[in-house]
Amino acid sequence: MLTNPTSVSNAPPAPGFADAVMQSQQTFRAALQAVAQPGSIHETELECGVPPGLSAGMTATLLTLADVDTPVWLPPEVDEAVRQYLRFHCGCPLVSEPEHARFVVVPAGHAAPALEHCDAGDPAYPDSSSTMLLEVDALDNEPSTASVMLSGPGIADRQCLSVTGLPADFWQQWRANHQLFPLGVDAFLIQGNRLCGLPRTVVVED
Amino acid sequence: MSVSTPYAPTSPPADAVVRRAAWMRVLALAEPDALDEAVQALGALPPHRALRNPERGMAMVRARSGGTGAQFNLGEMSITRCAVTLDDGVMGVAYVQGRERRHAEQAAVLDALLQRADWHDRIQSMVIAPLAQAHSARAQHQARVAAQTQVEFFTMVRGED
Amino acid sequence: MYVAVKGGERAILNSYRMLDAYRRGDPEVPELSLAQIRQQMPLAISRVMAEGALYDPQLAALAIKQAAGDVLEAVFLLRAYRTTLPRFGYTQPVDTARMRLSRRISSTFKDVPGGQILGPTYDYTQRLLDFSLEAESDATREAPLPAADQPVAATMPRVTDLLQHDDLIDQEPIPPGDPAPFDLTRQPLSFPAGRDARLQNLARADEGFLLSMGYSTQRGYGNTHPFAAEIRYGSLEVEMFVEELGFAVTVGEIELTECQMVSQFGGNAQEAPKFTRGYGLTFGYGERKAMSMALVDRALKADELGEAATAPANDHEFVLYHSDNVEASGFVQHLKLPHYVDFQANLELLRHMRDEQATAPVAAVSDVLADEAVAS
Numbered sequence: 001m002l003t004n005p006t007s008v009s010n011a012p013p014a015p016g017f018a019d020a021v022m023q024s025q026q027t028f029r030a031a032l033q034a035v036a037q038p039g040s041i042h043e044t045e046l047e048c049g050v051p052p053g054l055s056a057g058m059t060a061t062l063l064t065l066a067d068v069d070t071p072v073w074l075p076p077e078v079d080e081a082v083r084q085y086l087r088f089h090c091g092c093p094l095v096s097e098p099e100h101a102r103f104v105v106v107p108a109g110h111a112a113p114a115l116e117h118c119d120a121g122d123p124a125y126p127d128s129s130s131t132m133l134l135e136v137d138a139l140d141n142e143p144s145t146a147s148v149m150l151s152g153p154g155i156a157d158r159q160c161l162s163v164t165g166l167p168a169d170f171w172q173q174w175r176a177n178h179q180l181f182p183l184g185v186d187a188f189l190i191q192g193n194r195l196c197g198l199p200r201t202v203v204v205e206d
Numbered sequence: 207m208s209v210s211t212p213y214a215p216t217s218p219p220a221d222a223v224v225r226r227a228a229w230m231r232v233l234a235l236a237e238p239d240a241l242d243e244a245v246q247a248l249g250a251l252p253p254h255r256a257l258r259n260p261e262r263g264m265a266m267v268r269a270r271s272g273g274t275g276a277q278f279n280l281g282e283m284s285i286t287r288c289a290v291t292l293d294d295g296v297m298g299v300a301y302v303q304g305r306e307r308r309h310a311e312q313a314a315v316l317d318a319l320l321q322r323a324d325w326h327d328r329i330q331s332m333v334i335a336p337l338a339q340a341h342s343a344r345a346q347h348q349a350r351v352a353a354q355t356q357v358e359f360f361t362m363v364r365g366e367d
Numbered sequence: 368m369y370v371a372v373k374g375g376e377r378a379i380l381n382s383y384r385m386l387d388a389y390r391r392g393d394p395e396v397p398e399l400s401l402a403q404i405r406q407q408m409p410l411a412i413s414r415v416m417a418e419g420a421l422y423d424p425q426l427a428a429l430a431i432k433q434a435a436g437d438v439l440e441a442v443f444l445l446r447a448y449r450t451t452l453p454r455f456g457y458t459q460p461v462d463t464a465r466m467r468l469s470r471r472i473s474s475t476f477k478d479v480p481g482g483q484i485l486g487p488t489y490d491y492t493q494r495l496l497d498f499s500l501e502a503e504s505d506a507t508r509e510a511p512l513p514a515a516d517q518p519v520a521a522t523m524p525r526v527t528d529l530l531q532h533d534d535l536i537d538q539e540p541i542p543p544g545d546p547a548p549f550d551l552t553r554q555p556l557s558f559p560a561g562r563d564a565r566l567q568n569l570a571r572a573d574e575g576f577l578l579s580m581g582y583s584t585q586r587g588y589g590n591t592h593p594f595a596a597e598i599r600y601g602s603l604e605v606e607m608f609v610e611e612l613g614f615a616v617t618v619g620e621i622e623l624t625e626c627q628m629v630s631q632f633g634g635n636a637q638e639a640p641k642f643t644r645g646y647g648l649t650f651g652y653g654e655r656k657a658m659s660m661a662l663v664d665r666a667l668k669a670d671e672l673g674e675a676a677t678a679p680a681n682d683h684e685f686v687l688y689h690s691d692n693v694e695a696s697g698f699v700q701h702l703k704l705p706h707y708v709d710f711q712a713n714l715e716l717l718r719h720m721r722d723e724q725a726t727a728p729v730a731a732v733s734d735v736l737a738d739e740a741v742a743s
């Protein structure tokens with residue numbers, strides 16, 4: 001009796017983009033806009049399979065940005081189905097240390113590594129740094145008890161951003177990260193299918 | 207900077223892997239038209255759906271310096287890959303040199319069917335064995351033609367050991 | 368002063384049409400098919416694949432047809448197309464000892480295990496133009512070579528392995544950990560360049576450039592006296608580790624040409640005299656390229672072997688920065704782009720210098736010229 005010699009689970013991974021070319025371009029455009037206008041929120045209304053444990057927005061972002069050249073870090077306890085999905089669709093190497101990763105992926109419910117434990121890039125190639133993809137509980141631009149004011153390149157004056165579900169000292173880490181410019185870590189905050197971009201140039205007011 | 211970390215799965219029986227790698231090799235090395243003919247001759251196949259539509263891309267060919275030493279990147283080769291699932295969840299995969307989408311898709315479908323007890327023997331005998339034989343015959347013929355250009359030295363004393 | 372230009376777009380669109388007619392030639396003459404190019408110009412295909420750094424004979428044939436036979440233009444087309452293809456991964460390192468050989472020769476030993484197999488080579492032809500090829504007919508050709516009773520040996524040990532027995536030759540072992548190599552397609556070349564970067568650079572280098580550099584080492588611009596220990600041409604199956612399977616599979620077969628050059632090394636305070644090696648490997652059938660690559664590979668080792676390294680072929684930056692014909696062609700041909708403003712500035716300067724020279728006393732002229740040169 002021939003067994004199916006696929007790896008961990010006998011179930012095939014969830015599907016990727018239904019139309020890879022168009023959808024990855026749309027997602028890329030959303031991510032680009034998010035980084036160009038830091039703190040603003042962009043939606044990815046896309047069809048793709050979603051492995052258990054990741055949001056639709058995180059999945060779409062990884063399908064678009066991760067590939068054989070971008071090592072990805074995932075928290076150790078993340079569902080094996082997520083690893084299988086990324087291996088299949090993205091072909092990205094999965095690494096055990098955040099500083100070896102181009103994308104540090106933190107799904108909801110998992111602890112994020114400190115920004116200083118990620119790769120801040122190289123003086124000759126500052127863009128070779130890690131980008132953190134962080135799932136959060138809530139994300140909007142309305143003032144609230146959880147809001148901060150952002151300023152810097154891409155923001156006309158100031159941008160209000162409310163986020164819940166960040167590590168407690170995230171904004172403190174962020175200020176330290178900002179001091180490293182041109183080095184530093186960039187981040188995307190993701191909730192459901194919504195994205196918000198934080199390039200390292202963003203200033204968080206005290 | 208790439209990290210080649212071959213992932214070691216919780217293992218399927220080793221000989222099942224060897225058998226599957228063997229038929230995947232035959233499917234990849236087949237002439238596309240010969241594979242298509244063999245597939246048509248099988249008649250109606252169970253339905254499958256695409257997990258990954260045939261996608262054209264490349265693999266970087268690696269070699270070793272001096273033929274034996276440290277690796278270096280030689281250059282890329284075109285590859286088409288495809289993955290399908292049958293209704294019972296069996297997954298078929300193909301990675302095939304070149305840019306023939308039909309070749310990759312047919313190889314993936316056959317890979318899936320070969321994993322099923324009810325199709326395995328039929329596909330082995332009607333598709334795999336003849337394609338393997340054709341490839342081997344081509345290679346043998348080439349080797350015998352090349353042998354016509356082998357120089358016969360009439361040496362009195364054979365060289366070293 | 369800036370002169371506005373109009374009508375460029377029309378001229379360019381028409382130049383495409385004129386180029387297409389140039390490429391097609393007389394429409395009464397049957398059009399070239401890609402199958403004809405693949406079958407009847409395999410050496411052009413090999414060169415385009417090697418320098419394009421993309422193994423795909425069908426695409427190479429298309430590029431040659433589109434480029435009207437200009438190999439460097441075809442290489443450029445392949446390189447550009449390559450940027451649109453995603454990379455799925457990496458192959459297992461190919462083992463050239465397992466090549467299915469069409470040709471295998473050694474100039475160092477007459478009797479080599481497996482024998483000397485001449486294969487399809489121009490080496491023994493007299494280089495007389497064959498006017499029978501003017502006829503487009505197979506009727507006058509000799510019948511194809513029949514198969515012999517026995518095939519060539521299935522495996523043939525490397526000649527360089529034979530020399531390793533007495534420790535007479537540079538070993539090339541797998542380094543600890545068998546690390547993944549540097550990738551020129553992902554990181555820029557920086558110096559000192561490791562052997563992996565050098566070999567990748569040389570593998571896609573212009574054949575003419577490498578040939579000249581290799582030749583220069585033989586003419587004394589470099590210290591090597593090389594021997595061709597082995598040259599192999601044939602095909603080899605390629606395997607790839609597939610993540611979603613968890614094991615490696617054969618994806619196809621490619622043709623390769625490999626050359627191992629050996630040359631003498633006089634030894635130094637730390638090392639006994641022995642043979643050192645140069646390695647050449649190229650896609651397709653490209654013996655001249657593989658041999659040239661091996662000569663240059665050896666020449667680039669001069670420095671690390673403690674030899675005099677003053678010849679151009681020993682100079683890493685000179686060789687590795689000028690080896691790529693797409694880069695070289697780009698910069699040379701960029702001179703065709705408008706340089707109107709630069710040139711205008713030069714013209715003005717020249718006129719001014721001549722005026723100064725005509726009116727100023729002779730002794731003062733050189734000062735004026737020096738000032739002008741600094742100011743421009």
